[in-house]
Amino acid sequence: NAGVTQTPKFQVLKTGQSMTLQCAQDMNHEYMSWYRQDPGMGLRLIHYSVGAGITDQGEVPNGYNVSRSTTEDFPLRLLSAAPSQTSVYFCASSLQGPTYPGLYGYTFGSGTRLTVV
Amino acid sequence: KNEVEQSPQNLTAQEGEFITINCSYSVGISALHWLQQHPGGGIVSLFMLSSGKKKHGRLIATINIQEKHSSLHITASHPRDSAVYICAVLLNTGNQFYFGTGTSLTVIP
Numbered sequence: 001n002a003g004v005t006q007t008p009k010f011q012v013l014k015t016g017q018s019m020t021l022q023c024a025q026d027m028n029h030e031y032m033s034w035y036r037q038d039p040g041m042g043l044r045l046i047h048y049s050v051g052a053g054i055t056d057q058g059e060v061p062n063g064y065n066v067s068r069s070t071t072e073d074f075p076l077r078l079l080s081a082a083p084s085q086t087s088v089y090f091c092a093s094s095l096q097g098p099t100y101p102g103l104y105g106y107t108f109g110s111g112t113r114l115t116v117v
Numbered sequence: 118k119n120e121v122e123q124s125p126q127n128l129t130a131q132e133g134e135f136i137t138i139n140c141s142y143s144v145g146i147s148a149l150h151w152l153q154q155h156p157g158g159g160i161v162s163l164f165m166l167s168s169g170k171k172k173h174g175r176l177i178a179t180i181n182i183q184e185k186h187s188s189l190h191i192t193a194s195h196p197r198d199s200a201v202y203i204c205a206v207l208l209n210t211g212n213q214f215y216f217g218t219g220t221s222l223t224v225i226p
Contacts, residue, residue, distance in 0.1 A: 035216075040218060042119065042121060043205070043214075043216040045214070106150070106152075106162045108161070110159050111159070111160075113158075
């Protein structure tokens, strides 16, 4: 199935634990990004990548690390989880970035609901 | 601090009604997205606009760059249109989107 695959779908962590949210796409998209979605707030960009080996910070990068060793994968790492990181996380990809005028623009994953207690 | 404002926040309509969701923004942009988020959480990109109007089936999106305003219209609404509709703008100074908080639409049979 073509698209963006996120795992896991749900996760509960204790404060201080670490974990990696996985994101993979099979559409040969160069641009990949991570967002968090919180109640009453719009999606906020955490980190993004314009190609393998290239990453950059978004609006809310603190507490998160990323790497992009292949075109297909863009994992998001929480090194020491905090309750403020309780959120729904979405990975999205696009062929050439936000300005690419594709028919459907971005392709989003189905989300990971993370709770930090 | 929100650069993107959507209205209304919540909307309930009878099946068949014409629906309008509005998006206003306060910054210079190069493009605007309309997204649909289903109750299960999945997000689908509906439109990307930089000017004028686009139509896809029963959905119509318009943008007025001078007035910094966009609208999403749904004609002959159906219960399957029930979802959260999100407006996102691409700033002309950056390489990322800023998102509105969404409009939750419920269409009653």
